[in-house]
Amino acid sequence: MTKTLLVTGGCGFIGANFVRYLLNREADVRIVNLDKLTYAGNLSNLADVAADSRYRFVHGDICDAGLVGGLFAEEKPEAVVHFAAESHVDRSISGPSAFVQTNVVGTFTLLEAARNAWLDGSAEASLRRFVHVSTDEVYGSLGATGYFTEETPYDPRSPYSASKAASDHLVSAYFHTYGLPTVITNCSNNYGPLQFPEKLIPLIVNNALHGRELPVYGDGKNVRDWLYVEDHCAALWTVLNQGVPGETYNIGGNNEKQNIEIVTAICTLLDEMASPLPGGKARTSLIRFVKDRPGHDRRYAIDAEKIRRELGWEPGTTFEEGLRRTISWYLANGPWLQGVLDGSYQSYYQTMYGGR
Numbered sequence: 001m002t003k004t005l006l007v008t009g010g011c012g013f014i015g016a017n018f019v020r021y022l023l024n025r026e027a028d029v030r031i032v033n034l035d036k037l038t039y040a041g042n043l044s045n046l047a048d049v050a051a052d053s054r055y056r057f058v059h060g061d062i063c064d065a066g067l068v069g070g071l072f073a074e075e076k077p078e079a080v081v082h083f084a085a086e087s088h089v090d091r092s093i094s095g096p097s098a099f100v101q102t103n104v105v106g107t108f109t110l111l112e113a114a115r116n117a118w119l120d121g122s123a124e125a126s127l128r129r130f131v132h133v134s135t136d137e138v139y140g141s142l143g144a145t146g147y148f149t150e151e152t153p154y155d156p157r158s159p160y161s162a163s164k165a166a167s168d169h170l171v172s173a174y175f176h177t178y179g180l181p182t183v184i185t186n187c188s189n190n191y192g193p194l195q196f197p198e199k200l201i202p203l204i205v206n207n208a209l210h211g212r213e214l215p216v217y218g219d220g221k222n223v224r225d226w227l228y229v230e231d232h233c234a235a236l237w238t239v240l241n242q243g244v245p246g247e248t249y250n251i252g253g254n255n256e257k258q259n260i261e262i263v264t265a266i267c268t269l270l271d272e273m274a275s276p277l278p279g280g281k282a283r284t285s286l287i288r289f290v291k292d293r294p295g296h297d298r299r300y301a302i303d304a305e306k307i308r309r310e311l312g313w314e315p316g317t318t319f320e321e322g323l324r325r326t327i328s329w330y331l332a333n334g335p336w337l338q339g340v341l342d343g344s345y346q347s348y349y350q351t352m353y354g355g356r
């Protein structure tokens with residue numbers, strides 16, 4: 001029987017990868033994608049599935065209660081997979097308001113519509129799962145050792161992570177109070193095709209490709225745990241099908257790297273895979289250490305033992321393979337990259353990096 005999933009934010013980086021992942025693998029899935037098309041949402045990310053009869057795009061805001069309630073009534077989704085968010089930490093520092101609006105108020109609006117559709121789990125209710133896609137940043141910052149587990153107390157430090165933490169708490173409250181069958185996932189840094197070039201990896205790929213300076217914050221020794229986006233999609237599909245309501249699952253790549261290691265690896269791969277820079281100079285010569293991000297979390301590292309043990313998910317892509325695939329994708333999709341480097345990107349870049 002065909003399952004209808006309501007996906008929010010399906011035109012963004014992870015959402016679009018997830019929609020494509022499911023439509024390519026699961027014949028009996030129908031996806032309704034609700035997306036506001038902010039600067040981060042791009043219809044071309046799903047252009048090749050737009051005509052698929054199992055796919056419907058709805059242009060709208062998750063904060064619009066009338067629209068969201070109407071969609072639940074009309075589509076009667078079996079599951080919600082909630083990606084829609086403002087997702088970039090630096091933007092949350094310069095303009096936190098949109099983060100509170102979409103991440104907190106938007107999640108609340110979606111939960112209210114889901115609660116109405118849930119009808120206390122009666123037989124007529126179609127809704128079976130509400131998967132809330134969240135981040136490891138809600139746990140705060142680690143020192144040199146240790147890992148985030150599902151029991152780590154929340155300690156968000158940026159307006160972005162505080163807004164995601166607030167949304168996680170609301171989701172959890174709807175499980176405990178109303179019995180809504182929610183599952184929360186807290187995932188580490190994703191990378192891969194379709195990522196907007198404000199995040200570290202695509203920003204460095206784009207700049208290094210064009211011989212521009214490569215801004216590394218602070219001493220470059222902050223650590224992130226990187227997960228290839230397709231592995232995250234597989235984890236979310238596993239959680240959607242097997243996750244236990246009320247539970248949280250940490251998702252990570254078991255792949256800690258300092259930022260400077262990432263930037264250096266990209267330079268080395270691009271020197272090998274792309275046209276040489278003028279004079280044949282190495283791309284590592286473009287690296288510039290710049291003023292640090294305020295409140296920059298030092299280290300994130302996920303303990304993903306629970307999802308491995310209970311649901312049998314593990315990452316399948318090594319970092320070397322994932323980074324090579326990611327760079328190949330950006331090299332093969334120059335028009336996509338050019339398309340997102342529009343005027344608003346140029347002014348964002350100037351504000352964020354000019355004179356830094």
Ligand code: NAD
Pocket residue numbers: 008009010011012013014015034035036037038039040041042060061062063082083084085086087088102106133134135136164186187188189190191196
């Ligand atoms: P993204 O910024 O690339 O995409 C966000 C999408 O949400 C865009 O399509 C945008 O148009 C849409 N959107 C924003 N506000 C909306 C609104 N009010 N109504 C409807 N749609 C709206 O984000 P991403 O990197 O794909 O992240 C997706 C989710 O995963 C987010 O919830 C994020 O917090 C979480 N997450 C991301 C990472 C990561 O490394 N990127 C890691 C862990 C968790």
Ligand code: TDX
Pocket residue numbers: 087088089090134135136137188189190198199200201203215216217222223224259293
């Ligand atoms: O130009 C840069 N230079 C730099 O040194 C940028 C954009 C980033 N950095 C550093 C900051 C971080 O230590 O690289 C690291 C990664 O930065 P981002 O790509 O901005 O990701 P991060 O802040 O770690 O947050 C990401 O992972 C968790 C996503 O943006 C979040 O949505 C997700 O929840």
